Amino acid sequence: MQITAKLIQKLPLQTGQGKNGEWKKQDVILExxxxxxxxxxxxxxxxxxxxxxxxxxNFLKIDxxxxxxxxxxxxxxxxKAWKIEMVGGESLPNMPDNASPIDLGAPSDAGNDLPF
Incomplete structure (x- = not known):
């Protein structure tokens, strides 16, 4: 699974010793x-x-x-995260970059109106 979200809080780092050696765990809160x-x-x-x-x-993309x-x-x-990447920009995009504005104004050449 994958999510792209903003990191809003970093909880304290946890460390310990197990049968396979030392381990560390960082919990983060994403929004x-x-x-x-x-x-x-x-x-x-x-x-x-x-x-x-x-x-x-920071905005992160996490698998x-x-x-x-x-x-x-x-x-x-x-x-559990297994891959973390930074996402550029201040906010997540809501619209695709290739979206063009819609002109709702009157046509510029009113003489070419169709009869229907």
């Missing part, structure tokens, strides 16, 4: 663009954490997986 913006918490693990990209206000697991009768869902 989608549109009439009804949604907030999404995305987890970024290990070498995918790039501090220069993860600045509040991610959604995974759920059960623990003691409760279900937990993670959104």
């Amino acid at each position: 989608t663009d549109g009439q009804y913006p949604k907030k999404i918490c995305v987890a970024i693990w290990g070498d995918k954490i790039n501090e220069s990209q993860l600045q509040e206000g 991610f997986d959604v995974e759920s697991r059960e623990f003691n009768g409760r279900w937990y869902t993670d959104v």
Whole structure:
């Protein structure tokens, strides 16, 4: 799955030691663009954490997986990023760049009116 959204908050970096060595995890809060913006918490693990990209206000394109697991009768869902790219510009485009304005004015040559 993929999403393009604005990074609005960076949560504290989490680190620890596991059987495979040291790990680190960075959770970020993204906000989608549109009439009804949604907030999404995305987890970024290990070498995918790039501090220069993860600045509040940056627009990011994130490829991610959604995974759920059960623990003691409760279900937990993670959104894990596996690819992160910066998106240029201050805001997400709402219209294609090739859209041309529509002229709603009167025709310039009124003498060529058709009879119907």
